[in-house]
Amino acid sequence: MRVVLGDPPTDRELISRSLGDGEAFIGVFERHYDPVRRYLQRRVGQEAGEELAAETFLLAFSRRSSFDQRYSSAQPWIFGIATNVLRHHMRHERVSRIAHARLPREEEPQPDPGSDDRLLAASVSANLKESLASLREVDRDVLLLFALAELSYGEIGMALGIPVGTVRSRLNRARQAIKQHPAFLEAMQIIQELPFEPRSLDGRT
Amino acid sequence: MDELDLLKELGREIGRVDADARARALRVLEERIRTTGSSPGPSRTPRRRTRPSILAAAFVAVIALSIAAIQVMLPPGSGGPGTAQATLGDLALKAGATESSVPDPGSYYLYVRSSGFVFRTNTDIPSDASWSFIAPVSREKWLASDGSGRVLERYGKPIFVNSADRMAWRSAGSPELIPSRDDALYEPGGLSPRDLGAIPLDPSSLADLISSGGVAPPTTDVGNDSLGVIAALLGEVSTSPELRSSLFLATAELPGIESLGRLSDPTGRVGTGIGIVESGVRTELIFDGSTTALLSSSVARVDSEGSPTQILSELTYEVRSIVTSTHGRPR
Numbered sequence: 001m002r003v004v005l006g007d008p009p010t011d012r013e014l015i016s017r018s019l020g021d022g023e024a025f026i027g028v029f030e031r032h033y034d035p036v037r038r039y040l041q042r043r044v045g046q047e048a049g050e051e052l053a054a055e056t057f058l059l060a061f062s063r064r065s066s067f068d069q070r071y072s073s074a075q076p077w078i079f080g081i082a083t084n085v086l087r088h089h090m091r092h093e094r095v096s097r098i099a100h101a102r103l104p105r106e107e108e109p110q111p112d113p114g115s116d117d118r119l120l121a122a123s124v125s126a127n128l129k130e131s132l133a134s135l136r137e138v139d140r141d142v143l144l145l146f147a148l149a150e151l152s153y154g155e156i157g158m159a160l161g162i163p164v165g166t167v168r169s170r171l172n173r174a175r176q177a178i179k180q181h182p183a184f185l186e187a188m189q190i191i192q193e194l195p196f197e198p199r200s201l202d203g204r205t
Numbered sequence: 206m207d208e209l210d211l212l213k214e215l216g217r218e219i220g221r222v223d224a225d226a227r228a229r230a231l232r233v234l235e236e237r238i239r240t241t242g243s244s245p246g247p248s249r250t251p252r253r254r255t256r257p258s259i260l261a262a263a264f265v266a267v268i269a270l271s272i273a274a275i276q277v278m279l280p281p282g283s284g285g286p287g288t289a290q291a292t293l294g295d296l297a298l299k300a301g302a303t304e305s306s307v308p309d310p311g312s313y314y315l316y317v318r319s320s321g322f323v324f325r326t327n328t329d330i331p332s333d334a335s336w337s338f339i340a341p342v343s344r345e346k347w348l349a350s351d352g353s354g355r356v357l358e359r360y361g362k363p364i365f366v367n368s369a370d371r372m373a374w375r376s377a378g379s380p381e382l383i384p385s386r387d388d389a390l391y392e393p394g395g396l397s398p399r400d401l402g403a404i405p406l407d408p409s410s411l412a413d414l415i416s417s418g419g420v421a422p423p424t425t426d427v428g429n430d431s432l433g434v435i436a437a438l439l440g441e442v443s444t445s446p447e448l449r450s451s452l453f454l455a456t457a458e459l460p461g462i463e464s465l466g467r468l469s470d471p472t473g474r475v476g477t478g479i480g481i482v483e484s485g486v487r488t489e490l491i492f493d494g495s496t497t498a499l500l501s502s503s504v505a506r507v508d509s510e511g512s513p514t515q516i517l518s519e520l521t522y523e524v525r526s527i528v529t530s531t532h533g534r535p536r
Contacts, residue, residue, distance in 0.1 A: 022238035023238060025234070025238065026231070026234065026235070026238070029230070029231060029234055033227055033230060033231075034221060034222055034223070034227065037223065037226055037227070037230070038219055038220070038221060041216060041219045042215055042216030042217075042219055043216075046219065049219075050223075050226045050229070050230070053226070053230060054229065054230040054233050054234070055473075057230060057234050058233065058234060058237055059469075059473055061234060061237060061238065062237075063475070080467070081475075084467060084468060084469035084475055085469065085473075087468060087469070088468075088469050088470070088471065088473070091503070091519075124211075124214075125215070128211065128212065128215060132212075137465075138465070138466060143212070144212070146209075147209050147212040147213050148212070148213065148215065148216075160466060160467070161466060161467050162466065175208055175209070178208055178212075179207075179208045184208065184211075187211065188206070188208075188211060191206065191211060191214075192206075
């Protein structure tokens, strides 16, 4: 006897099914959690990124009826939700930073003499963060969805609800702006002189 | 190596799979699924359809023409403002097509509950010392159509903006920063313009009037610049669909107004964002794209490059309803 196995259900089918049977949404989670979690962690750090990823899927579940059934993949839709969650998080981070900007800070630990490589990597990371922070939020999101989440132009457009032409122009503007930023130029210079592969650049953009 | 290659290195050490994180997130999601059953959420609820009156239809047609006129006036290639105007035009159309929810004068109150935080500066008169702080706030407002009503505010524990503020406050003898509860009644015209019917509906006239300070700013923390006044009228006042629609179109005429795309408010509700910088203060608003209700507002002082230097307020509008007294609350 031959058993014919069908194709795995698409996200559209899972989401549609989840409107009647919530458990079906777990299939969507299983498929997309890791890339979303990794993207968010690379942008805001391990702990906050994990929390935001969990929040993203809770929101996606509660808003699943708004998923556009013309698309079979939910990936752009989920990254769009993740982007909104991230923006909200960053605004609150900003408020907290501003509120505490001049409060006395704990003394920062002094580096040990053998940590030059890590210092260089940290310096690159700080420079990258500074240059990314100089971009407009909408441009930064497009740039990092492209570079870190590796979404296509079309997927970014779907995620952010903007036309592909706008994705192209924002990406182009972000790339032009960032590569002229002094902090980015410095990071490029350091990276070319690094004696190791830059595997430890901290995220948090 | 180009700029994209370098960016791809950011956080590269973060694992592609993290079984523990996945298990934790899955538990939370399963719990949510278990507690909510299979309810697909409120956005699934079909909206009651009503037959629009001829007047309402005519008004929508006028609004559509106004939007077209504004868009024609845009210079070619003006991407940002054009986007904002398209966004606001869409909101104007939706607002104009809704059924009026303005209560009868004298009989009912618009109840609005909001929460968030506000920035305050206190000054000690004898020493002329001042200190600034941010306080969490929960606010309930009962507003009659003549602009009278009641505002009940509850404040949480304040946070000093910096250590110098804390020192100044201590030097002045640590006076009370803000009362934990503030309950005030307002005479007609005290909370919003006394006669909303006198406000012009023509978007250009309305924009001019608001920009020149001709519309008394409602009591609010959204700010007293143009967008702040508009936000307060849209968020905290019972406005007719016609005025509401015109307010969106007037917003589209504000120089420097920009569309911020889809944003989520502090409670996670996704809406349409707009923003503007006026007199060194940036105001951002998020509206529900379907109902046009104001979901949240944030106001921050910004430097010459537009970067925020001090948050002044952030408010989330949680409940709007009609009640019959200044002590009534929706059930």
